[in-house]
Amino acid sequence: MNNILQLIQSHRSIRKYSDKPVTNEVLEELYKSAQWAPSSHNIQAYSIVTIRNNEKKRKLSVLCGNQKYIESCRVFLVFCLDFYRLKLSSEMYQANIEIDEIENLLVGAVDTALAAENVFIAARSIGLGGVMIGGIRNNPKEVSELLHLPELTVPIMGMCLGYPAQNVWQKPRLPQRVVIHEEEYKTAHIMDGLLEYEEISSDYYTRRTSGERTDGWTKQMAQYLSAPRRPNLRRFIEEQGFKLK
């Protein structure tokens, strides 16, 4: 197994960081890595806002649902899907702009995530650790105001980065047969794979929390889906200029 596979397959989320600063030279490598991500039709429909200001990190930490490691990380990156400059390009030529299909939102979210994963892997290759933050969508309006995000941009994920100051366990993933299918999707494999994973994941949480948390993955997911998630997000996306037809 080569060192790239090793790095990818040893993924962990790191939430405690040493004081060692992240230099501009390191950030430069992360930015270049982001920009070389694949992009559908080369539309490059994302932007990154880099936050190092402590007061701003503190505010974002609260807006993302009181995740303290956003305040304590050395650099916090906000990845946004971004059609703002595409609109500017259209306006240069007085061209018609059709932005309302759900397709555009999906393409932008995918471009953003591809760039984010490149940054994450690049960062780990340099010795950094971090965690992605979906909580950036908790209060998108306030985040948008704080970061001066223009129309047609939507924060998709945050990323805390810093040099690791903790060792964490690797969380077991779903059995492969649940996720990977040969030639066609095989629903017959799913249920027994989920029951197997319920045991594996319950055992993992029980050991990691010394018995404080014992629910496995299926119980957690049943809980996850039981209430509407971020019901205000749609209105924000529409206010940013996407009609989501």
Added chain:
Amino acid sequence: MNNILQLIQSHRSIRKYSDKPVTNEVLEELYKSAQWAPSSHNIQAYSIVTIRNNEKKRKLSVLCGNQKYIESCRVFLVFCLDFYRLKLSSEMYQANIEIDEIENLLVGAVDTALAAENVFIAARSIGLGGVMIGGIRNNPKEVSELLHLPELTVPIMGMCLGYPAQNVWQKPRLPQRVVIHEEEYKTAHIMDGLLEYEEISSDYYTRRTSGERTDGWTKQMAQYLSAPRRPNLRRFIEEQGFKLK
């Protein structure tokens, strides 16, 4: 610069492949790499369908907009966002299921893209090359029938893989100041960056096509946005069980 940064920053899309087969051992490394991608709340809301059957690749090639390299690649992967097994998990506990917020679609698309980028980097580290295929969303209903995709799954991207049989140029990206912002989004940088990129990209296409194609990026993007993109996608997503509130 370490070899991981080098790999990421030397990205190219490869559309011609040698006859050398992709072994099961190689696929196994790609699957493991997919599964170790970060996932919001560990929901792992994606699945992969691996296609090696020639007749199926030929059909997919047509459905994706006559992209011949889907037929000629050694392995074609279809990455789907997937809430099907999350619904099964909820049903195990007779729990309420709230799936209708746009948030779920975004989380699923992000999980899918993170896994896809891991696979892409892992593949390149082994010597494979490939290209991601957004055209998998051209005819999602037909793709879904061909691959027997169950409810609450949506094909997000395809990926052609094989050992490279071509050298291609690296396509220049947007100037960094257009994409990366320090502390807050700075719209003032954008327009002159776009004008600079119009020249760079126009020059690139002119050289690559010996003058057959001369439009730069802003012209291409004005064209890209001028007509609705995949207007049928929304109906398919709703038929798959997402109400997109």
